[in-house]
Amino acid sequence: MDVLGFVNLYVIPGLVLGSIYAVGAIGVSLLFGILRFAHFAHGDLGTLGGFLALTAVWVLGLQAIEALPLAMAGAAGIAILLDRLFYKPFRKAPSIVLVMASFGVALILRSAIQLIWGAESVSYQSGIQRPIWILDTFRIAPRHLWILGGVAAIVVAVHVFLAHTRLGKAMRAMSDDPALARACGIDTEAVIRFTWAIGAALAAAAGVFAGMDVHIHPSTGWDMMLPVFGAAILGGIGRPYGAIAGGLLMGLIEELATAPLFFGASLLPPAYKSGVAFAVLVAVLLVRPTGIFRGKLF
Amino acid sequence: MSTPLIQALALRGGYGGNDILQGCSATAAAGEVVVIVGPNGAGKSTLLKAMFGMIELREGQVRLAGEDVTGLGTTELVRRGIGFVPQERNVFPSLSVHENLEMGSFTARGDLIRRFESVYALFPPLAAKRRQAAGELSGGQRQMVAMGRALMLTPRVLLLDEPTAGLSPLFRAEIFAKVAEIGRAGTAIVLVEQNAREALAIADRGYVLATGRNRFEGTGAALLADPEVAASFLGG
Numbered sequence: 001m002d003v004l005g006f007v008n009l010y011v012i013p014g015l016v017l018g019s020i021y022a023v024g025a026i027g028v029s030l031l032f033g034i035l036r037f038a039h040f041a042h043g044d045l046g047t048l049g050g051f052l053a054l055t056a057v058w059v060l061g062l063q064a065i066e067a068l069p070l071a072m073a074g075a076a077g078i079a080i081l082l083d084r085l086f087y088k089p090f091r092k093a094p095s096i097v098l099v100m101a102s103f104g105v106a107l108i109l110r111s112a113i114q115l116i117w118g119a120e121s122v123s124y125q126s127g128i129q130r131p132i133w134i135l136d137t138f139r140i141a142p143r144h145l146w147i148l149g150g151v152a153a154i155v156v157a158v159h160v161f162l163a164h165t166r167l168g169k170a171m172r173a174m175s176d177d178p179a180l181a182r183a184c185g186i187d188t189e190a191v192i193r194f195t196w197a198i199g200a201a202l203a204a205a206a207g208v209f210a211g212m213d214v215h216i217h218p219s220t221g222w223d224m225m226l227p228v229f230g231a232a233i234l235g236g237i238g239r240p241y242g243a244i245a246g247g248l249l250m251g252l253i254e255e256l257a258t259a260p261l262f263f264g265a266s267l268l269p270p271a272y273k274s275g276v277a278f279a280v281l282v283a284v285l286l287v288r289p290t291g292i293f294r295g296k297l298f
Numbered sequence: 299m300s301t302p303l304i305q306a307l308a309l310r311g312g313y314g315g316n317d318i319l320q321g322c323s324a325t326a327a328a329g330e331v332v333v334i335v336g337p338n339g340a341g342k343s344t345l346l347k348a349m350f351g352m353i354e355l356r357e358g359q360v361r362l363a364g365e366d367v368t369g370l371g372t373t374e375l376v377r378r379g380i381g382f383v384p385q386e387r388n389v390f391p392s393l394s395v396h397e398n399l400e401m402g403s404f405t406a407r408g409d410l411i412r413r414f415e416s417v418y419a420l421f422p423p424l425a426a427k428r429r430q431a432a433g434e435l436s437g438g439q440r441q442m443v444a445m446g447r448a449l450m451l452t453p454r455v456l457l458l459d460e461p462t463a464g465l466s467p468l469f470r471a472e473i474f475a476k477v478a479e480i481g482r483a484g485t486a487i488v489l490v491e492q493n494a495r496e497a498l499a500i501a502d503r504g505y506v507l508a509t510g511r512n513r514f515e516g517t518g519a520a521l522l523a524d525p526e527v528a529a530s531f532l533g534g
Contacts, residue, residue, distance in 0.1 A: 166404070169393065173401045176390040183350070183384060184447065185376030185405040 008139040010259040011252070016144045018231075018251020019151035020209045024224060025231035025243035025250075026158060027202035029295075033175035033238035034195045035087075037098040042203050043221030043228065044109035049075040049204020050216040051117045057124050064124035064212050065146045071208050072201035079200030080193050106222065113218045121217040147209045154205055155244055158198075162240065167194055175238060227254065227277035234284050236295030245292055253280055301364065303328045303486040304380070304455045306349050309358035312510075317356065318344045320510035326488050326503075328454065331481040333518065335494035336507035336531060342490040343385065345507065346457050349488065350382040351375050362455065377405055381453035385460040385490075388444035391433025395424050395443055398432050402447030410450070417446040420476065438469035445476065455486045462493050474500050494532050498522050506531050 024046060031039045049071040056067035086105050090097045131141045162168040174181040174191050182188055203221070206228070210220050231250040235242025254277060258270045268276065284291060302325035312318035318341045326332040334342045347353050349360055351372050360368045362378055372382070381402075390398050399417055403410050418425035421442040427435065432443050441461050448456060458477065462470040470493060478500045481487045491497035498504050501518030506527055514527050521527050 166400070169397050169400060170404060173390045173393055173397075176392050177387055180384065180387060180390065181401070182372050183376075183382050184401045185373045185451075186401065187373055 004137060006259065010255045012138065012140055012144065014252040014255030015248065016147050016213060016251070017254060018248035019148055020206050020213065020247075021224065021227050021231045021250050022244045022247025023151055023154055023202050023209065024206035024228035025235065025247045026155075026240045027199035027206075028228055028232040029235070029238055029240050029243040030171070030175075030195055030202075031199045032232070033240075034171060034178075034192060035098065037095040037102070038229065039199070040099060040102040040225070041082075041106035041109060042102075042199070043223070043225040044106045044113070045075055045079060045200050045221065046203040046207030046210070046224065047113055047216070047218060047221035048078065048109055048207065049200075050207035050211040050220055051113055052204065053208045053211065054117065054122060054124065054216055064208060065150065068150065068205060068208050071204045075200040075204035075207075076197035079196040083193065083196045110218055110222060117218070119218055121215040123215045124211055143212045147212060150205065150209060154202065158202075158240060161198075167191070171195060223274075226274070226281070227251075230277045230281035230284070233281060233289075233295070234291050236291030236293035238295050239291070239293040242291055242293030242295065250277060250280060302326060303363055304349060304488065305359075305361040306345060307359045307361065309345065309348050309355055309360070311348065311353050311355035311357070312341075312344060313353070318510050319348060319353070319355075319358075321358070322505075322507055322510055322512050323358075324349075324488065324505050324512075326455065326486040328486050329481060329484045330502045331478060331487045331489065331500060333494075333497045333501035333504040334488065334490045334507060335492075335497065335504060335521075336513070339509075340507040341510040342507055343459050344510075346382075346459050346488060346490050349455075350380060350457055373405070376451065376453075379451070379454035380457065381448035381451065381455070382457045383444045383448045383459060383461060385463055389432040389435075389440050389447070392431060394429050395432055395435070396428040398443050398447050399424075399450050402450035406451055413450050413452070417449055420449070420479070421446050438465050438472065441465065441469075441473055442476075445473075445480075449480065453485065455488070456480060458487065458489045460490055460492055462491065462496070470496060495522065 028039060028042050052074040053064055053067040053071035056062050056070045057064055082105055086101050087098060090101055129141055129143060131139045133139055162172060170186050170191050173186065174188060178188060207221050210224060227250050231246035232243050234249060235246025254273055257268045257276045258266050258273055260266045305325045307323050308321045309319045310317055310321050322341060322345055324332065324334060324345060334345060336342050344353055348355060351370050355368060359366055367375060390401060399414060403413060423439055424442055424446060432440060435443065445461065462473050465473065474496055477487060477489060489497060498518040498521050504516065504518050504521045505512055506514035506521065514521060
């Protein structure tokens with residue numbers, strides 16, 4: 001296979017997949033940094049976002065990408081409500097209690113999604129999209145361009161928020177030291193609510209992008225949890241910038257593991273693709289548990 | 299002396315069911331530097347935390363400018379003009395010096411440029427390192443960041459928990475000089491210290507605490523001159 005074919009068939013799809021993981025992993029990492037627990041309902045929040053967008057596509061006749069802000073806002077509101085109902089009562093409990101609570105929330109969300117939208121796979125758009133050629137060299141589907149552009153915009157927005165706004169800095173401060181943040185007079189509950197809103201909005205974006213990439217299904221988000229957590233840990237848990245790198249790497253590794261790199265043979269048959277994230281996760285935890293950017297608490 | 303700005307009156311309480319404070323009191327007036335010394339486990343830091351609403355009190359009262367503020371949360375106390383600098387973990391390591399100061403003014407509205415300028419004027423070494431992560435600074439510089447952060451809201455009362463712990467004698471002298479300077483500017487300062495002699499030297503008044511109770515009280519000079527205090531609490 002020539003180099004261009006390799007780029008078009010494996011590297012570009014790997015980057016698309018990786019950028020979806022990255023958006024999910026930023027949210028996981030932010031939430032972990034502030035609340036110090038692994039949020040297992042994150043994927044299902046993403047699925048919820050995907051179906052909220054689907055509803056907007058059906059009812060308002062929007063394109064999926066146009067429905068994205070609505071889905072993000074809807075998921076953010078629901079996450080604040082979920083926090084109030086299921087997580088806030090356990091704020092002072094050991095983190096394992098919150099992890100278990102999030103498992104419960106994950107089941108609730110998935111079941112509710114199946115009840116409301118059904119258990120089938122649905123596409124935002126019917127028919128075949130023709131890929132376009134860029135500079136007569138790179139072949140990329142329009143929806144992949146939208147995903148890459150959308151992710152880039154989100155990453156820039158998250159960076160500006162964390163580096164330049166008062167609330168973003170307060171989130172980083174609280175991630176550094178919650179007790180000191182309180183001693184500064186920072187309203188930590190407000191910061192927590194905002195973190196949920198942002199984390200859920202990012203999860204919803206990942207869900208919508210995953211739906212645009214293939215289709216949306218009640219287990220779309222849950223199925224992404226392994227690579228998304230793997231990406232967050234690979235980048236260094238609690239480090240949002242690490243999550244971006246971890247996500248892109250995870251997507252690339254998954255795609256390249258099935259590429260015919262070895263004299264026409266691939267490292268793994270495509271059926272084993274979903275095991276790659278698990279292997280990466282185990283390898284990171286064994287070799288460098290703090291991840292690339294030296295995450296917290298591991 | 300004017301009426302005390304901050305008053306801790308007959309406090310009893312601690313962590314869980316264990317009363318570390320056994321009815322001890324301390325007060326500080328505006329512009330007064332009050333030092334609390336005593337052996338390890340005397341309850342010095344606990345008394346300071348109790349003044350900042352971080353300890354559950356079973357008895358006693360904390361008053362700010364005559365008003366009962368017992369049981370108010372830290373956010374409210376910061377808003378009312380109390381600044382607190384904990385002993386350890388008192389900076390946000392991944393935030394820059396400037397961002398650390400900004401967090402100190404989180405509850406403030408409006409123009410903060412003058413506040414930043416006055417903190418940088420008080421601690422000139424920080425001005426040169428304002429973009430550097432606080433976690434990369436030396437111990438003495440971190441202490442400056444921590445104090446500067448607490449000063450961003452121009453508090454009426456500043457509570458300092460062992461600001462010179464682990465610092466070299468040179469940095470200790472510098473920090474004590476800054477504390478005295480902040481006091482002269484009109485802030486009521488309550489300072490808990492292990493380096494008792496140096497601290498009492500800059501103190502207007504001091505308290506000696508033991509097992510959660512007040513043992514001695516007087517001007518800094520009087521406590522330093524008291525042979526009993528010196529023999530029991532200042533290492534002879």
